[in-house]
Amino acid sequence: MRRVVSLYLPNWPVDRLLRGLGEAAPPPDLPLILAGRSGRRRVVLAANQSALTQGTRIGMAATQAQALIPGLDVRDADPAGDDAALGRLAIWAMRRYAPVCQPDPPDGLAIDATGAAHLKGGEAAMLADMIERLEAEGVRADAAIGPTYGAAHAVVRFRGVCRVVGDNAVDAAIGGLPLAALRLPMELIANLNRMGFERIADVAHRPRAPLTLRFGHELGRRIDQAYGRLEEPLIPVEALEVPSVARVFGEPIGAPETLARHIAALVADLCGALEAAGLGVRRLDWLCFRVDNRIEAQRVSLARPTRDAPRLTRLLFDRIDKVDPGFGIERMTLSAVQAEPLHWRPGESALGEAGTPDLSDLVDILSNRIGPQRLYRLIPIENDVPERSVRKAPPLSVAPALDWSPDWPRPARLLKRPEPVETMALLPDNPPTHFTWRGVRRRVVRADGPERIFGEWRRRDAEVWAVRDYFQVEDEAGRRFWLFRAGDGEDGRTGSQAWFIHGLFG
Template sequence: MRRVVSLFLPNWPVERLRRRLGGDAPPPDAPLVLTGRVGRKRIVTACNAAAAACGARVGMAATQAQALIPGLDVREADPAGDADGLDRLALWAMHRYAPVCQADPPDGLAIDISGAAHLMGGETALLHDLAARLERVGVTGRGVVAPTLGAAHAVARFNGEARIVQDGEIDAALARLPLEALRLPAELPAALRRMGFDRIGDIAHRPRAPLQLRFGAELGRRLDQAYGRAAEPLSPVEAPETPRVERVFAEPIGAAETLARYAGILAEALCGQLESRGLGARRLDWLCYRVDNRIEAVRVGLAQPVRDLRRLSRLLTDRIGTIEPGFGIDRMTLAASAAEPLDWRPAAARLGAEATPDVSMLVDTLANRIGADRLYRLAAVESDVPERSIRKVAALAAPTGMAWSPDWPRPTRLFRRPEPVETMALLPDNPPTHFTWRGVRRRIRRADGPERIFGEWGRRDAEMWAVRDYFQVEDDTGERFWLFRAGDGEDATTGSQAWFIHGLFG
């Protein structure tokens, strides 16, 4: 199932100008327009929100805008710079989100996220991450996911509400949109309106022959692309410096064994390029171009720089099951979209180094099967508060140099949030005699404690006097729990004196 993101950047020329000027940029509330020439006429090509609020609009004569808005800041548009900036933005999106990404000038990007959205936590999370990262650098963006680029492009620009268009919802999503949403030549929507057609739904299901005879083939082509009846392939952006190899086939291929064989051939050629540059791959993008103009993309991540042929080939062949060859594949490319300098010497060959087991292959295999975001290890953090004394790090991240205190053991399972329990204990320092947790009453046979933990007053004033008294307890069945009382058992300002369970021992 194909899923495409269309990212709409409504203020791209103005926001790119502000980023380029940096500290010299005019205030955001100052009216600003960019102008360019159409024939002999100088017109407004872009304007900021302040200028639009004063009446400026794209297509207006520049002299009219200056007469309408006193103190208007007028600057020359830079279409070539805007297009180059879109290409650079597409490269960034390609590195972060999916291997098939292209600029969609003049105001957007197109990203094929088929099979890649789960790496970001789903389509909604991906759109949120994309918009949030752009917002942090001063770029306004609105993304829409749909089964076709035509549908995503239309909804992103002409429907301010929809974000996800599912399969089977294209007709409903497009029916009420204006004809301009189909990316038609400028004169065509006006001609259609003279015939009484105002919305896409007015022409979407009409007989094709009369429309094509009167308005040409472009109208039918754009309709077919939007509804998924005609292919609209994306052309992935490419960085010249990216190590890349390609193979073109005289006859289309599709068998899994053939794909695996050529994956190995491409991996061998790519390893040669990486070796000549002293690099190792951190991410591979394997693109298979089908004869029907669709691209099947496979992205493989690695925990550390690698250029081992056997290892790269295995990681690629593990993903062959995700490739749908259709009527055949006539071209393949393999690129190291992320590469880093590689020290070729094994650890055992370095003077004074101890030979350690290499688990990076296992980490790579698991990460590419279940998702890199689901594979991690735990590292200690300098904090006495249990829930703050641990954090997730990459599976092969360097040692942090921190360790937990051996004075008091910690439970093997720490709850995300402490859960309240009902109990009874003799204050201030005695352990509870029993407790009820999740509807089960447990009698305590043994207990150790209390271990007093104070609040971290440097974080916030509310923790100035906060206290927790922790107890390790064991019930009749031999199960061991980690309980604490909020407060010191005497002073109400130190806590509520309620009891909680915070973890389980092995």
Template sequence: MRRAVSLYLPNWPIDRLYRRLDAAAPPPDTPVVLVGRERARRILTACNPLARSQGLRAGMAASQAQALVPGLQVHDADAAGDAAALDRLAHWAQRHYAPVCAADGPDGLAIDATGAAHLKGGEAGFLADLEARLAAAGIRARAVMAPTYGTAHAVARFAPDLSIVAEGGIGRTIGDLPLAALRLPDALLPALSRLGFQTILDLERQPRGPLTLRFGPEIGRRLDQAYGRSFEPITAVIDQTLPRAERLFADPIGAPETLARYVAELVTDLCLALERDGLGARRLDLHCQRVDHRLETVRVATARPLRDRRRLTRLLCDRIETIAPGFGIERMTLIASIVDPLDWRAAPSGLGEAEAPDVSGLIDVLANRIGRDRLYRLTAVESDVPERSVRRTAPLAPDSATAPGSTATWASDWPRPARLFRPPEPVQTLALLPDNPPTHFTWRGVRRRIRRADGPERIHGEWARSDAELWAVRDYFQVEDEAGERFWLFRAGDGEDARTGPQTWFIHGKFG
């Protein structure tokens, strides 16, 4: 099932201006426009939201805009710079989200997310992560996923309340959208409007012959692409400086064993290129171009730089079953999309030194099957608050305490539970204030009587993070019930001062 993503950047030139000016950028309450030239006229090419709210729009004469809005800030447009930055953004998206990404100027990206969404926790997680990363960089964005790129493009720009279009939901999703959502040439829209066509469904219901005879084939082509009746390829951006290997076939191939044989040849050629440059691959992208111009892709990653032919071939061949060859594949391209200097390690001397076990192969296999974000280990972080004292890190990343410039360790004075609940779960209990442990507690509908307890261990809030934690206090107790199970409870507050917390109890973890 194909899934395409349209990333819409409604304020791309203005966002680039703000990023370029940085500290010298205009304040948020200032109307800002970009001005370019159309023949001899100076016209607006982009407006920030405040300027649009005051009636300005792209295409308006610059002199008219300055007369309408006092205090308007005017900057020169940079169309070539915007296009180049959009290409760089497509390369960034290709590195982080999917192997097939392309700029869709002037205000968006096209992404083929087929088989890639699960790496970000599903389709909703994929879109949320993409939008959040761009928002953190000061770029307003809206991402929509749909079975066809035409539908995703239309919904991203004309249906603000929808982010995911399900398979089979194209007709009821785009039928009521205006004709501008169909990506038709601007010259066609007024003529269609004069004939009474207002929505995509109005065109979809018309016989194709008269429309083609009067307006040409463009309307039918865009309708077929949006509804999925014809395929719309997304041509991936490719960094020509990256190591790569390629095979062209006079006779298209499609049998799995044939694909596997040529994958092994491509890996061999790529490893030779990596060896010449002293590099190892951290991620490989296999692009298979079919005779019908569809692009089938496979992406695999490794835990550390690698140019082991057998391991790389195995990782790629494990994913061959995801390739749909159709009527045949005419071109195969293997690209090392992320490379690092290869870290050679000295072999054991044989003088009693034990060779450290290498689990990177197992990590690579698991990560490419279940998703790299789902495979991690925990490491210590400098924080007194328990849920902030650990973080996820890559399986083979160095420990925080041994990493260069890091001194983070877990507290050793008081033991910590093996299992930490996030967030802490409320419990009903009874305790004598301010310092006595509870006599019993009820958690998840089960009442437990406490036989032994140790504490309190007082943890103060991190006042530097927020004013709300200036007086915050938690008193932690290690408790054991009559069945021998040990739990980690805390009271929010010191038991005396209401400013320190509401004096309610929570279970934060379980020992063993």
């Protein structure tokens, strides 16, 4: 099922202006408007929050706004510059999130994220990442994703929250929204309101013929687009500097073996272009343009820059079964949306000594099948607290010089959170004689410890006195566990004195 994101930038012209001014930008509490021509009138085209709070409205005459707010900062609007910047933002989104991104002037982007959200940890995580990154740059944003652009566009602009609309939840998500959420002309909305139609649900399930006869075809078209009954194609933005190759077919194609043959040819052409530029590809977009104006897009990410044609071809072959050719594909493009200088890495030295094994091919195959966020290596961090002494890193990242201390072994598996156990031990330094975990009672036959670990006083006051005493214990079946007591066994300030299991050995 198709999944489309509507990225909404509610105050794009003002945010772009303030970001461009940098340190010279006026303070947020100073009312500011951007004024431009609408016919013969000079009207407010955008305003910051301070001006809106004090009574300014979009479309108001600029002179009226100046009379209403003393000291109002009035600047010239730049709609052409705003649209151009929106196109550059679409290129950024295309490189980071999904292959098909289209500017939706004046205040948004349309992003076809079908098959791409898992690369960012899922749909909700992808939307949160978009919003956080833009707001870090001073651009207010909100986003929604749904099976159609019409549904996502309506939800994000008229519900005001970041939402994920399910494939079968379009009616529940937009039915109660006003008719303006369907992107209808204002005159048509006014006519519908005069007839008593206020919400999308009022018209969405009525007989179509009387509505079309009275109000024209636009109402039905927007309803069908929102509910997925009519395709709304997106035109992807293109970055001119991106190495790209394309093939146009005289007759539409769709058979998997035909797709595979043309993929191999496109990869060979792209690798030739990359070699001429001294580049290797890190992110590859394969776009298939169907005869019904729909685009099937697949993205391949690589751990290291490469222009190895057999490897790229093999990775794209794995994606053929994810492409729905529909009634046929009339054009295919292959673009290196992220390319980097390629440095030669020899597999063997001149003396015949074996070099470091290259695992990047395996990493590429696994990450493109299961998602890059699920493939990682664990590296140590200089910290005594066990759950803070490790973090995830890319699988081919350079190993740090720091290593775990060999003085006290650590378990092969660390639980996500310590789990409480029922046990008995002689205080303050004796190991437990038995413990019950997840309903199973285990008798301890061997133990080593305690290893005392203190809290990090610089983080928070609660850790100033915090202590954990860790024990390695073995039960009668030979299974080994990592238990700790919260506290030193004597002073109540150091912890609750309760026992927990934190990991398993072997």
